[in-house]
Amino acid sequence: MIQIAVASGKGGTGKTSILSSFASFANAVLADCDVDAPNLHLILRPEIKKEIPYEGMEVAEIDEEKCIKCGECEKACRFNAIKNLVIIKERCEGCGVCQLVCPVNAIEMRKRITGFVNVANSRFGGFAYGLLLAGEEASGKLVNQVRKKALEIAEGEEKNIILIDSPAGIGCPVIASIGNTNLVIVVTEPTTSAIHDMKRLIEMAKHFKVRTFVVINKYDINKEMVEEIEEFCLNEGIKIVGKIPFDKKFTEAMVNGKSVVEYDEKLAELMKRIWNEIENELR
């Protein structure tokens, strides 16, 4: 199984638009791991087959009748999730220390449904995507569930590629999205911010020993910055597999619920060339 994550560090560089283009050719299973802001389903408009509830971390609950107001729980909580003997749910990490230190067993850890993993069909192939309920946490764990489902779909459909849409950043859900993949495609732009974020993501991928390729999106907005990216990639031994021009057709395709491949022939050709380049390298 070849697992490829499309990631970026900085948000809004075009991960989902590019991934949906590759999906048009790749005969792959797709996984949207950007569980707290998923967008790929807006392009794929999938037919949901199964909606699997996801149990996140437990949350502490104080039984006021049993509570003797000793304050031990508040003292022991490292996350400042208890204030004046009230649990602040958004802060609770579900560690269970408060329950452990309570002398009168007044605290219970409650299981909760904090999101869903959707198993679906799309015109490009099987599709798994996560959706974290608003304000919930532990998205890294949900990402793992989405990837597990994508793997099951791929085995069922006898496909050997999984394309993963990663969230922005370099923290917990990103580590979960790119860990144990065969390749990370880093989508960047020729802007100072995007280059800064790309470098941190590449270092992170190195830390987890995952191979990286770079795609430069909107390469024609600043030629000098493109040279900076090229020089960096040359020094790091990272292959640049594609350069995509700034084109309003990407946004237009999105507005129409399509991948750009389905929307514009010229861009379809370009995206096909980039995907072939990636496939050749993987062989």
Add this chain to the structure above:
Amino acid sequence: MIVAVASGKGGTGKTTVATNLAIANSATIYDCDVEEPNANIFIKAELKKLEDVFLMNPQFDLNKCTFCKECAEFCRYNAIAILPSDILFFKELCSGCGGCKIVCKYDAIEEGKRKIGEIYHGKNGIEIYQGLLNIGEARATPVISQLKKRIGNELSILDAPPGNGCPTIEVLNDSDFVILVTEPTPFGLHDLKIAIEIVKKLGIDFGVVINRDGIGDEGIEKFCSREGIEILMKIPYSKEIATLYSKSIPFVDKMSEWRKKFVELMEIIK
């Protein structure tokens, strides 16, 4: 007053709004996107490290340990695995809750500190504080919460990370107002709706700024007018603004009419 700038979807222009708003109103900016901090690319202050951010981690004394597994069974993050005569500790999974030390009956666990990030400060016209998560570390929230301890009584602008996960919630908590920056596309609208749900749950006043106005569709404006949500500002898609951005120049520094608009924006919020 604390004003947080968030978005749901990444790359909509949070840092653009936060830095221009801070410059126009001589506010202090706190870059809370500790995974990928970008505000200082525009402020260009010389940053000095103020302090390190640590997470508490268990250290096991194998001479005292009886391998009873109580700590591993307690740990809800699966950060400890007990072998017949050894212990595996997965530091990336540990939350630093300290529960393992409490459950250990044999006094075999001590806690040590592990550095996971840094806090910086600088000044160039306005003051900037920045958190930075070490590469390879998963937990951004402890860095954000330590950074937020620096907030004083002055007007403070918080630049939030993208997404609607725990780091964003940590930033929004205790803010007086949230500016949600979005772009007029289906992706922008989808993620804006999630962000609004969170801000409402937290009970914080908010308004919307539409960036790159004109590039997509009418979805955001229709949604906001239907829901009675105030659109605080529209920043048009303009080549001049995009070029200044790519050169990391805050556009209020070159376009004085926008400086005025960001001052007015703050008036509305107050």
